[in-house]
Amino acid sequence: MTQLTDAINQQINNHEHNHMIKDLNTGTWLTGAAVREQRDALATNLRNAGVGAGDIVLISLPNGPDNIIALYATLALHAVAYTVNPAMPVPELATLLHRHHYGALILGPNHAEQSGELAQLADVNLSIQVSDATATTPVFTVSSQAVATNDQLTAFQQHTASPIGVLMYTSGTTGDPKAVVLTHDQLLAAAKDIAESQALTPLDRTLVVLPLFHINAQVISVLATTISGGKLIVAQKFSAHRFWSWVQDERITWLSGAPAIIAILLKTRPAVRPQVAQLRFIRSASAPLLPNVQRDFEDYFHVPIVQGYGMTEAASQITVNPVDQPKVGSVGRPTGTDLVILDEDDTPLAAGATGEIALHGEHVITSYLDPKYQSDFRHGWFHTGDVGYLDDDGYLFIVGRKKELINHGGDKISPAEIENVLTQHPAINQVAVVGLPDEIYGESVTAAVVLNPGFTGDTTLTGQLTQFASARLSRFKVPGQFVYVDSLAAGPTGKIQHTRVKNSLLATTAG
Structure with a gap:
């Protein structure tokens, strides 16, 4: 035992x-x-x-x-x-x-x-x-x-x-x-941290819609609810059509979701706002949640969204927004985790400075199973590969993945920053920004776009998107190319996989 x-x-x-x-x-x-x-x-x-x-x-x-x-x-x-x-x-x-x-x-x-x-x-x-x-x-x-x-x-x-x-x-x-x-100790430490930070009690009832083969559902939904004495209501898969009736009929008090789920619920919103006063919050993790999507969702449904940040290597949760003091655009403050922002020399950075996110804690691994990846663990810290900064209040803002940053003539560009701007355009359903090889600048900023119904990916729309981005971004961040695609490679939780998108565009170009 x-x-x-x-x-x-x-x-x-x-x-x-x-x-x-x-x-x-x-x-x-x-x-x-x-x-x-x-x-x-x-x-x-x-x-x-x-x-x-x-x-x-x-x-x-x-x-x-x-x-x-x-x-x-x-x-x-x-x-x-x-x-x-x-x-x-x-x-x-x-x-x-x-x-x-x-x-x-x-x-x-x-x-x-x-x-x-x-x-x-x-x-x-x-x-x-x-x-x-x-x-x-x-x-x-x-x-x-x-x-x-x-x-x-x-x-x-x-x-x-x-x-x-x-x-x-x-x-x-x-x-x-x-x-x-x-380990058992790491799983328990994570579950306790989640239960405490979300104030879970035996009165809580959570709806499980994320896949149970991922750390989010397995620890945040199942283990945290189990050890805090709540009830688990398990759906075989997410259904936008049945979601609000599930929440109402099963008296759901909270659930862990993902940005894709929140965006779908917003897009398929019922004409009459569902009465779900018992629903304390919806967690969002696994990928960045666009600020405009969060605001629109909360304004319409009157349900708070609590954005967090986690990963398998930390047995799920690393940071989460307090329900009573959230910051839109932030993934919240560290809970049960030591977190530091490091420069390229592994030197800690001050608030506001952008660098790699590194972790240490009872629920954070200290090595991978395969020792060849041990370089991710240095000086007692796990180096996540994620890039971000802490504000003066200790809230974490994620800029992107270290290996996804685009090097355009020496300027390091975050795909997430550009994506957050482009998704505000009514033509865009989904977008992934990647860097493609460029003879002059090293990498060119390229946007792979899935359009909403009623829009056509032609030169006219490309001009409109370029103008839209130029009014909101520095010149070197504006995509030099827009590629219109039917879909974007994504993982089981809906997180867009930039490396696969980039490889697909490269293969298309080569072909």
């Missing part, structure tokens, strides 16, 4: 005869007793099949109670939960299986039919399927003994007193994905 599993057990016991998790897909509630029964049954099946401490359990289940119970069971065994996108094609999942040795695969509907093939690819003799994904009490079935060895993971565990609980890969927007392992 660890303090994390003790905290989970305590809240399961507190909900013995009370609702704890609801599946919006089936409309059924699980009490604490039902959660414990299903968790213990799964843990027993895993243990009897040979899965133990340190073994990796790959989970490819859709959003729902099954996913959360699989996480609880894996943590209870001190095994390592590796939760992946349940909708990924089988060939993509097969590629992931070569990364590690596995103790078990827990497969949902999209992958269950190929369980034998996938188990063979993973070099394991154990696969677990949810036999009926719509059943109130899912039945987990197991096969023969599991054999799993992970030399790298074993070596990592030897240097930490707390069991490893979660394995995740960063999104890899600026390079190869990096394996992040989070």
Whole structure:
């Protein structure tokens, strides 16, 4: 047992005869007793099949109670939960299986039919399927003994007193994905920090709409709510059509979202404003939220948006805006985290100066699983690769990614600054600004644009966009080229992946 599993057990016991998790897909509630029964049954099946401490359990289940119970069971065994996108094609999942040795695969509907093939690819003799994904009490079935060895993971565990609980890969927007392992202590520290900073209580009811294979939903929504005694209402996926009825009918008090969700809700706003007085706030993270979108949303729906900043390497939350003292455009103040802004020589900078964001804290990793990335950890700080500044009140403003900054003739340009301006133009639905090779300036500022219906990407519109940007930005920041595209590469949470956009534009140019 660890303090994390003790905290989970305590809240399961507190909900013995009370609702704890609801599946919006089936409309059924699980009490604490039902959660414990299903968790213990799964843990027993895993243990009897040979899965133990340190073994990796790959989970490819859709959003729902099954996913959360699989996480609880894996943590209870001190095994390592590796939760992946349940909708990924089988060939993509097969590629992931070569990364590690596995103790078990827990497969949902999209992958269950190929369980034998996938188990063979993973070099394991154990696969677990949810036999009926719509059943109130899912039945987990197991096969023969599991054999799993992970030399790298074993070596990592030897240097930490707390069991490893979660394995995740960063999104890899600026390079190869990096394996992040989070211990029980780090997960608990993060969950406690979130619960405290958001004043979560047993009276809270959160709506889970973000994918559970990402750190945001897994820690901010699930673990923070679990340890604070609140209720989890889980949607299989976000639905703009059903969102406000969910919030009203389920008496949702808060939820963690993303800028893409907020923008969609604003675009599909109902003619009559929903009455959701119990909804204290909506968190926004995973990507920058445009100030004009936040203002328009809050003005129409009368619901505060609390913007925050987090990453897998910090087990989610790093900063968050206080509900009573938010600053639009800022991702808030550090909570439970030491944060400093550093120059290129790793020297701390004063308030207002822009540099790289570096972190230290109980929930922040001190190394990646692969030691070749150890250069990201220097002088006791984790260097995030994000660029920003702190104002005089300690609020953090993010400028962009260090590797995404555009070097135009020696001027370092933030894509986010230009994107925030361009998205205010009525023609633009989405935009990603990148630097493309330029013989004279090194990189030219290029905007890849997805247009709103009714607009045509022609020379007339390009002239209008250039004029619009010129009136609001310094000359060297105005895009020299606008490229009109049908869509922009994005991750599962909706975050635009600038490196993929840039590579796509380069490939188009080369072709």
